[in-house]
Amino acid sequence: MTATQDRPAAEIGKDRRRKEDQRLITGRTRWTDNITLPGMLHLAMVRSPFAHATITSVDTEAAKASKNVVTVLSGKDFGEELGVCINAWPITPDQKTPGHSPMPADRVAFAGEIVAVVVARSAAAARDAAELVDVEYDELPAVVGIKKALEDEVLAHPDLGTNKSALWVFDSQDAGTGGEVEAAIEEARNGGIVIEREYRQQRLIPAFMEPRSVVVDPTGEQLTMWSATQIPHILRFALAATTGVPESKIRVIAPDVGGGFGGKLQATPEEWIAWAVARRLMKPVKYTETRSESLMAAHHGRDQVQTLTLAADKDGKVTALRVHLDADLGAYVAIVGGGVPVLGAFMFNAIYKFPAYRFECQTVLTNTTFTDAYRGAGRPEATYAIERLMDELAAEVGVDPLEIRERNWITHEEFPFTTVAGLEYDTGNYEAATAKAKESFGYDELRREQAERRERGDRVQLGIGVSTFTEMCGLAPSRVLGSLDYGAGGWENASVRMTPLGKVEVVTGASAHGQGHETAFSQIVADRLGVPFEDVEVLHGDTQVAPKGLDTYGSRSLVVGGEALVKAVDKVIDKAKVLAAHLLEANADDLEYSGGRFTVRGTDQGMGIQELSTATFAGHDYPDGMELSLDADATYDPVNFNYPHGTHLCAMEVDTETGAVKMRKYTCCDDIGTIINPLIVAGQVHGGLVQGIAQALWEEAVHDESGTLVSGSFVDYLLPTAADTISFDVVHTDEPSICTTNSLGTKGVGEAGTIASTPAVVNAVVDAVRHLGVNDIQMPCTPERVWRAIHAHDGDAPTPQAAMPHFEEGALNQDEGAGQ
Amino acid sequence: MIPVEFDYLAPASVEEALAALGEHGDDAKILAGGQSLLPVLRMRLNAPEVVIDLGGIASLRGIRDDGDALVIGAMTTHHDVRDDSLVREHALLLSKAAAEVADSQIRHRGTFGGALAHADPAGDLGAPALALGAQFVIAGPGGTRTVEAADFFVDLFETAIGDDEILTEVRIPKHTGWGAHYEKFVRVAHQWPIVAVAATVRGSIDEARVGLTNMGSTPLRATATEQALAGASATEDGVRAAADLASDGTNPPSDLNGAADYRQHLARVLTGRAVLKAAGA
């Protein structure tokens, strides 16, 4: 038995290196593509080169005759057993939802859609034969871009009669959470300030490191699917619901998965096709996408046009916010595609006390890759809009952007605070996070340098960007999700199994794909149960091992799954107490539990949990009525989301001659409640920041007018590497605002960096050149866009006032990028 | 992705390689470092039946002093060009440009000859080679011929090398003691240049050579700029007028990274910067 006294006092809060990293980094693990089964066949997909076309014929003869090909199947070869790709979140009852077959037989609606599958004895043979499948198409006009879609002239799905899928509205007056928006805006037009802007959230590609891969084995009683997915449990549910196989006959395994960022939160056509082919041939099959296929056909993220009106009094105290989003769903309403922009509804008001608020989200269909969750999902878009607007308001009032925020934010004494969007923020301290960030950043000094550079007309100007974000995360209260017509709950399950020799197996329904659950969850159990960190094994991602769960996304694993784990551990301790009392011949009320040991108060008698586990296994001596097991499971459904927040400060240098931008300094002070493992948090924050910075500066998925993805490789879709980023200054508040709705006090951190950083960077770039007449630059802020913004007014009349409406056609922020 | 099946030949000499090329003609493709060819094969943009690997031909590797010129073997890697002391002394510009190619892994695989034969207008080595007046030694069935830089680059991905020929070495006239700078403009570190300017100058400034990357379908030489720089002073004001001539006659592409007029603006700004840095100002 391991001696518990060697264990350090507290695991929670300790910089534990991740126990999973050795195998992940050295590749001594099994990714889906490494799985090879006897007699396994390989699939290659034939994809449409056209964004919109009728399929007139599919000639598979040559492909079928190709070496080592088993068969070639197209849409018309399948019946109901193919199933459908589901939309689990219809945002309104009258949402227009085009049917989404994994392999349509009649018409394709985006370039990259699958029209046939080749099954061969090797991946190479499948690929060779795929080129021989002769598909004839009648090209149809394609609709690309939100503005075009709204015109409803060219239709993405002609039978729907419109491209408009759903309009979702929240109005604070109707909801009783605030006043009337229109009246407040009218009032501000007379003597106050009205800021009207149109911002564009460009389309992004999640670009996870491990391409998607699926293996299906139909041999044996249960059909088994291995998939590089974030959502094994939801997959099992969706496979059963749409393909007619009973749930009890389905096992889904997500082995080690190389990243997802929301991009693997999907029930994909590729998975459904592999499933159908394996069942048809009764042979194991494997499909692994190429990077080109991944960029083209795995779901994209963001893609919104935001029309925003912010009203304030002349001192810059906000009085109303009106948001209209037009969100591009792509060709289909993906699993939670429509819901992602709607999640933003609750976040545009952010940390500010808006008396009135109205939010509208119009989703539209286009002939492009379907969109869905991407790190932050709805909240980055909202945070970008409001944080950009607050900087514009500061410029209009003529005060420091931090000052304008302070005039409007919820003060720490005001928590818990019910917002105009109807959420109750439990805790937070924006003053503390801002003060700490400011100090660490050297705010005043950088402002001085900025003034000096402006003064001397330096070729390189300096800008400082602010983002004081909050977010709702930890998806989440099942009843709230139900009220939003979301197709599932938000609870999480955990179980704790005590092994005969006293080790601990922890089973979680969360499905890690790079986050570090194994380490963090081990730390929680080590502290709570009082066993050594090394004695805890965390199991996940297999519906046979972890039968219940709702998987990993929305910064939920720790705050929901971790809490379920705490509850399960507590049950284990309660059960063990009965046995301990019996074996120690003491009254249960006299027992104390600490450091993994029950002791009889006032004596030196005691017994460790690990000994009790062995005693339970033996079963030689236990009290009557005790069930002979210490194992326990628990399901936890939180009563609220949780609300991490932080102040992010960014300094950017702008070369005014070329438009090139360079990051000079980045400080973030995140308040995320209790920190289980600071090292993992730092990793989440660093990675998150880079992803958010990448939206601001580098990444953009571009389709040309015909719907072809122009940024179809990493040559054109620019992902940053370590060489493109600086060392970030990551700090936390000295006294975190502990979450009050879970017992660990944790708040989510998985998306914080991505949500906060994008506006901080763009605010900094705009701030650097605001004195040159610039008040917006479209993302990504390419050197060309920055340069053109600086020179847009060369020789013109003076720049329009910042507060003037900017909705006219062809405004700068509507440039679709040069040279397409 | 998986390339189409092909046969692989590894000749031990240039003669053997030429014989193989002669036999397979159009169906064959030369493999050097593979850093451009393999992506092309994997994306199935090209499907040769035979790949002829020059990697086993020792005589194609290395850098030697040949009197008034340096001779660089076609199979010398970017890394070796960058690190070579002869190159630093007599053709510093090449060392500077080679250092800017892609990343370290690719520089250890990709070759000087492969890059020039590939003739990507966004490639980093064409403009410096052109500016230095390189001569290209090409072996074919009828023997060896030498082509001047100005005649070597024909069009996008097209050079004077015939289907049955192999680039064996490149002669670089010595520019001993000339200052040099390669100013590469990118959005992320591992990117091909949006625009780049290769400048090398004698004194400050007695004579200058300036090449432009990605400003047309081939590398370009900014001759008007070169002429205007002779005798100019190495100051911002001194080089401005000459730099402003750099975009004359260029025809750059327009793409996601920038429209043609922006690239022309960049060429002018970067030329000024490259020349000043080359002159040590």
Ligand SMILES: Cc1cc2nc3c(=O)[nH]c(=O)nc-3n(C[C@H](O)[C@H](O)[C@H](O)COP(=O)(O)OP(=O)(O)OC[C@H]3O[C@@H](n4cnc5c(N)ncnc54)[C@H](O)[C@@H]3O)c2cc1C
């Ligand atoms: C991710 C990535 C980033 C890159 N970034 C850059 C960059 O920033 N700047 C840059 O300049 N380059 C870049 N490259 C390209 C790199 O420089 C290549 O090494 C170079 O373009 C080709 O050289 P190679 O030796 O690899 O040639 P290969 O790929 O082997 O061959 C290229 C072509 O030249 C032909 N060929 C090769 N050698 C000969 C010969 N001796 N005679 C006749 N024909 C020949 C081949 O048949 C083929 O058509 C990058 C490549 C990659 C993969």
